[in-house]
Amino acid sequence: MKQVQLNTGSMIPIIGLGTWKSMPGELYSAIRWAIKLGYKHFDCAAIYGNEKEAGQALADAIKEGDVKREELFVTSKLWNDAHAAQDVAPALENTLRDLQLDYLDLYLIHWPVAQRKGTGIPENSDDILNIPEEVTWAEMEKLYLLGKTKSIGVSNFSIKKLQQLIQKADIIPAVNQIESHPFLQQKKMIDFCKQNNIAITAYSPLGSGGDSNRSVLDNQIIKEIAWRVKATPAQVVLAWQVLRGVIVIPKSIHEERLRENLSALNIELDATDIEKINGLDENYRFIDGKDFLYGSEDLWDED
Ligand SMILES: NC(=O)c1ccc[n+]([C@@H]2O[C@H](COP(=O)([O-])OP(=O)(O)OC[C@H]3O[C@@H](n4cnc5c(N)ncnc54)[C@H](OP(=O)(O)O)[C@@H]3O)[C@@H](O)[C@H]2O)c1
Incomplete structure (x- = not known):
């Protein structure tokens, strides 16, 4: 498996x-299949509400000898309601307990938005707190x-x-995990992060179901390239990211798609294919935090 070296020296599978x-009942089998197929890297988050199920699958896979803990790369994320200094370490402890792990490979601040403790998606301005990001970051550093x-x-x-x-x-962040796919290529962000030795993980790399x-x-250009290189559209868009050094975390609960997505590593695209995909950028977000994180109008700072 191709890997990317983080600024901590750790290697993250691409x-x-x-x-x-x-959904409950779906994730366990997805993780067990994924490990058998060769996935080592799992992207979790407390807010997804399924870390216990993920943890059971990881624990069983380790117990049954499918993988060793040290071969795995497990990411989780601090939810917005635990940005206060005293809430960060307990949030990680909860996640570690749910995932049945002693340590994480990567812990991320999920969004640059602080919320009142106990809130999921904020409902009004009362749910939003003014906690500077550096306060939360100092706890992450600890x-x-x-x-x-x-x-x-x-x-x-x-x-x-x-x-x-x-x-x-x-400590400089090792990763910025952001939405990225052919319609949201994030070239400026990628250049900035390269200059600062920060790796990029693309979430929703398949466009999150559209x-x-x-x-x-379903994009015609992606489909034409897929037909020409004898691959699927999912493989084409994943291969394009991998070729530009971007880590991808496609989600699927289906064994065939897990296999298909992992095999994107074997897909070769030529310069013409890459140019065509590069031409699809339109700064289009499928997951725009401004739509559901109350009061976060300046979220993207016009990037
Ligand atoms: N940091 C953040 O704020 C943030 C935000 C969003 C997502 N994420 C992370 O990024 C991950 C991926 O993003 P995402 O879940 O939004 O979207 P995605 O991975 O781009 O797309 C997932 C969708 O594509 C389907 N799919 C998977 N493989 C496919 C294939 N080969 N052919 C056709 N369809 C396929 C999946 O369905 P099936 O499952 O039915 O196969 C699912 O509906 C998330 O699961 C999460 O871990 C992070």
């Missing part, structure tokens, strides 16, 4: 399995130094928010 929207997580990073941070954080941080306006996997 393809991982996403776990958002995997968890890293304690060895509770091998790397720390952020998610959904704009370039401006990353710059502000880096100025005040002792919406009423658009579908990445």
